[in-house]
Amino acid sequence: MTRAIFYKEWIKLRWLLLAISLVFAGSIPYFILNLTNKFRFAGKPHFWSVIVGKDLNLISELTYIPLLAGLILGLAQFVPEMQKKSLKLTLHLPHPEKLTILKMLLFGSGTLVSIFSITGLVLYLSLSIYLPSQILVAWFTAALAWYLAGLAAYFLAVWVCIEPVWKQKAINTLLAIAVIMLFFKGTSTYSLQYAMPLYIGIILLSMCFPFYSVFRFKEGVQQ
Template identity: 30%
Template structure:
């Protein structure tokens, strides 16, 4: 059964996965280009000083900040909007699998694709930054990306949850709460500003559970 769900989600996501993979490569290329541009025109030493004191590197890799966010949103929309239009989800509920397992595996599969992108960006950026900068800057840059990745994960789970929710009033409430949650992960203006990231990770880890309640309400047909 899981194989079948995987296939179904893959059908929905395949074009998006390919496009996002392309965008990820472009993001890396843009980052390399920007870093080299600044090193060329500022000179290596001046560039390092700007990177250290003015957080220039965070501006040069800015697409890494937003790409997981865009990806999370796109995947959630592509996976769950078709299910909700004309209540197609009802068909899936007739499958010989519990609704909880069904929902969690759909979300799990979508998230696996998002996670693959995050891992790719993380190691890609590691390579890109390590060519030009010393270990101290590389370490700060990598740690600074973690909240962005958490933000992308959060928007994926929360968007899926909002789409699955059958009532529009609830959707609006969830939308406001989600905006508050996602903005938590984009508060840094310089490197490595988040102290004790565990609390922020825990909040994202709780998010997939919200989907079950929305799915339950959908089954009951609550409006």
């Protein structure tokens, strides 16, 4: 039945997942071209010094992309479930309800993590042709926070989306925005390195939030 649930999510999300994958995959040649271009104009040694001296992060254009990806995926997965309350159909399946939701969340977050990690790894390996690990580790320390923000945004979007009452939806949205803001407080490449445990904690907590909305949906809470 896990396969059936994954099958449903796959049919629902495959085109979006393809689009997200393309954006992330497409960013890899973009970043490499961007870097080699700058090398050509400034010269490699000089540009290395600029990167180090000015704490430059050439993949910073990635900053909000994982956030958007998580947000859109979360909404695309659960807005159809909320249309005409068709989540009732899903919860009516002869399968434990919490497990059904958990598997749906696992599908969404799993695909997101796969896209992030595969494209992230390929980007790292491609850039390591041109740059030493000292620079790349710094860049990807900063980028890790952006990827984690995308994952948190996914769970928070689902939480807000399933919530049946509009007033509570608004409150949840504000809280979600506050949570997401925590991920974008970095000013230099390494400034978020001690915040990673917090971010992972937030993600683990926000995984539980959608279930609260499901409970409320199930109880038929209305204003």
